[in-house]
Amino acid sequence: MTSNRHKKAGRPGRAARGAPEDGGAGAGGATRARTAQDAVLDAARDCVLAVGVRRTTLTDIARRAGVSRMTLYRRWPDVRTIVADLMTREWVGLGDSLQPPDDGRPVRPRFVDGLVAGVRAFRDHPLLRKIVEVDPELLLPYVLDRCGASQLVFLDLFEQALRAGHADGTIRRDHPARQARSILLVVQSYVLSAPTMFDDADPGLGPDAFDEELRHILERMLAP
Structure with a gap:
């Protein structure tokens, strides 16, 4: 859920994995460049987890990363562009790590398992939780106005799985995009809004119960 503006009426543009956000630095290039960027993004993550985005400064990030402020300015104009790249790295990396293995099962159960596991992992991700709690306005553009780079990556992954499910007959054939x-609309709402529905006093309204409800919804959406 990071920035990559597109025309609302058209098909979202494709975003390469690790693509930079608005004004941010990409993840491509030589290994040395990626390592240097990761050090900065790691420092930014530590700062945001400690005090939130609004209270994080470029000086804080530079100090934690062991680089000068001018080094940061050459790649990122401000804290928000660093955080945009950080969110892309974290969300896409988490999504990649949750891709279900090809274990011989049909596509639909593997796809649904991966989606439910992904929602749970995103909902519990410390960086997302901190942003939701302290700086929720950072997420509003990607809920109300446009898709971000990581959302476009997920759409690509979803389409690949859907086409595979169309081919093996386990997913209802329809417009894959x-x-x-x-x-994405369903799982995004379960990531961001489901915690507002939880009730610790009722196990039937706890996270596990909602995860099972999500599984039922996805199965009904996708079954032929």
Whole structure:
């Protein structure tokens, strides 16, 4: 859920994995460049987890990363562009780590398992939780106005899985881009809004119960 503006009426543009956000530095290039960027993004993550985005400064990040402020300015104009790249790295990396293995099962159960596990992992991700608690306005553009780079990556992954499910007959054949976007709308709401529905006093309204409800919704959406 990081910035990459596109035309609302058209098809979102494709975003390469690790693509930079608005004004941010990309993840491509030589290994040395990636390592230097990761050090800065690691420092930014530590700062945000400690005090939130609004209270984090470029000086704080530079100090933690062991670089000068001018080094940061050459790649990122401000804290928010660093945080945008940080969110892309974290979200896409988490999504990649949760790709279900090809264990011989049909596509639909593997896809649904991966989506439910992904929602749980994102919902519990410390960086996302901190942003939701302290700086929720950072997420509003990607909920109300436009898709971000990481969302575009997920749409690509969803479409690939949907087409594979169409091919093996376990997923209802329909417009794959529309199906992918519909799935993103559902899982995104379960990541960001489901905690407002939890009730610790009722196990039937706890996280595990909502995860199972999500599984039922996805199965009904995708079944032929």
